[in-house]
Amino acid sequence: MEFFKTITALKKKLSDEKKHGRTIGLVPTMGALHVGHLELVRKSITENSLTVVSIFVNPIQFNIKEDLLKYPRDLASDLEKLKSVGCDYVFAPETTELYPEPDLTRFDFGQLDKVMEGKFRPGHFYGVAIVVKKLFEIIEPDQAYFGEKDFQQLTIIKRLVEMEKMSINIIPCEIVREADGLAMSSRNVRLSKNERDIAPQIYKTLKNIKKTYPVSNISELLKVSINLLNSNDGLTVEYLEIVDAKTLNPIKKPYETNEIIACIAVNLGNIRLIDNLKLT
Numbered sequence: 001m002e003f004f005k006t007i008t009a010l011k012k013k014l015s016d017e018k019k020h021g022r023t024i025g026l027v028p029t030m031g032a033l034h035v036g037h038l039e040l041v042r043k044s045i046t047e048n049s050l051t052v053v054s055i056f057v058n059p060i061q062f063n064i065k066e067d068l069l070k071y072p073r074d075l076a077s078d079l080e081k082l083k084s085v086g087c088d089y090v091f092a093p094e095t096t097e098l099y100p101e102p103d104l105t106r107f108d109f110g111q112l113d114k115v116m117e118g119k120f121r122p123g124h125f126y127g128v129a130i131v132v133k134k135l136f137e138i139i140e141p142d143q144a145y146f147g148e149k150d151f152q153q154l155t156i157i158k159r160l161v162e163m164e165k166m167s168i169n170i171i172p173c174e175i176v177r178e179a180d181g182l183a184m185s186s187r188n189v190r191l192s193k194n195e196r197d198i199a200p201q202i203y204k205t206l207k208n209i210k211k212t213y214p215v216s217n218i219s220e221l222l223k224v225s226i227n228l229l230n231s232n233d234g235l236t237v238e239y240l241e242i243v244d245a246k247t248l249n250p251i252k253k254p255y256e257t258n259e260i261i262a263c264i265a266v267n268l269g270n271i272r273l274i275d276n277l278k279l280t
């Protein structure tokens with residue numbers, strides 16, 4: 001496994017590889033890797049000649065400074081994990097390498113970045129789109145792997161590739177969960193023992209919604225579910241919505257479209273957790 005910090009060195013390496021006809025899979029991450037990330041890496045390894053994993057805690061996608069400062073970082077352990085699964089190249093640039101000056105590109109994702117995460121994390125998807133576009137331009141992967149855990153992000157990246165007419169296949173990867181159902185996340189290590197015990201209620205609620213769905217009164221189902229979750233110590237639901245998986249518009253009638261997904265964000269103590277479950 002080779003490690004790169006500069007764009008020039010990585011581009012040189014990859015251009016040599018491409019001359020030999022090798023296909024490239026990219027897995028963008030912010031590090032603090034867990035089994036969920038490694039599943040994306042494994043999938044890329046089986047589907048491409050070479051896999052590049054990027055590790056970059058992207059400052060411009062954090063709308064709360066404390067969240068950026070407290071984001072877990074452990075490069076040495078990440079490199080060990082990536083080596084153990086057979087990753088080929090790791091790209092971990094400094095912030096100044098990716099942003100020698102502020103990037104002023106603007107995107108129009110329409111409704112996609114205004115709802116759910118977009119509403120509660122202003123500027124978040126703008127930051128994500130900027131960094132992913134940069135990584136795509138530097139690495140020029142054939143395929144890029146994104147987790148369904150960040151479902152709205154995945155939808156926006158697909159749209160980005162369409163808008164920019166990039167010939168990159170975006171490969172969605174299923175959510176990897178802990179044994180008790182909690183979606184794996186780099187932020188889980190920051191949960192206290194008590195919060196960690198409560199956290200599986202999030203997925204439990206989503207599963208209950210799926211079991212109950214379809215119902216005629218969707219807003220009532222959401223209200224009951226939110227109240228139940230909020231009754232847990234220290235847990236506050238930020239949003240819980242049932243949306244069209246393509247447009248991310250809230251569903252009003254149970255069979256409005258054929259791809260429907262429930263998406264949730266909660267604050268558990270100081271930690272923000274998201275999850276989702278397809279209902280159809």
Ligand code: AMP
Nearest residue numbers: 029030036146147149150174175176184
């Ligand atoms: P992050 O480091 O949190 O930016 O995540 C990097 C990539 O890993 C994103 O595409 C995430 O959606 C994906 N990912 C994170 N957690 C999981 C999980 N539990 N299951 C599947 N993919 C995940």
